[in-house]
Amino acid sequence: NSKVIQTPRYLVKGQGQKAKMRCIPEKGHPVVFWYQQNKNNEFKFLINFQNQEVLQQIDMTEKRFSAECPSNSPCSLEIQSSEAGDSALYLCASSLDWGNQNTLYFGAGTRLSVL
Template sequence: DARVTQTPRHKVTEMGQEVTMRCQPILGHNTVFWYRQTMMQGLELLAYFRNRAPLDDSGMPKDRFSAEMPDATLATLKIQPSEPRDSAVYFCASGLGQAVGEKLFFGSGTQLSVL
């Protein structure tokens, strides 16, 4: 059963520290999304990639967030420096082809707490 894998599942850190979240998309999927889930904002799109190229990262605070796909099996989301307001659940999702909304597979998320 193919799954999107996210690590770590939980992360507690102090303000100012660097945080790196990792995502392994389903093998063969060519589109990867990063979302942030909060009670107030719901699921916010941070960035997404197709064939490892960033298509849109307008949802990310550019001064502290960065997203990359070093290869087709790994997507990373970094926050440096982290702030308490970054506390949220971060989801990665992968899909295939043009109509990814048809079947987007989500990871279990990384629950981030910045103290």
């Protein structure tokens, strides 16, 4: 069973508000991914880290999100100004190392509703 902890489980925000969610990766996992899963089960890769360094991110994340994975603190993903289209399940996953041969362990997600 995965030990990736995501908080909060549910988040409700108004349009234009900031929305921040956190992720504690499995102990010893330096690789962290964030994905967005919408109500149609469409997944969108958002960003990934190795240790504290951003390795890849999409344009949307770069422009509208603030994300970090500081050492000895939870990783976080924050939408600077929430939009209705941001309503989705945000999934954090961690891995022991970079590469497809390493299993990604997912948290249960943070479900964001933007009213």
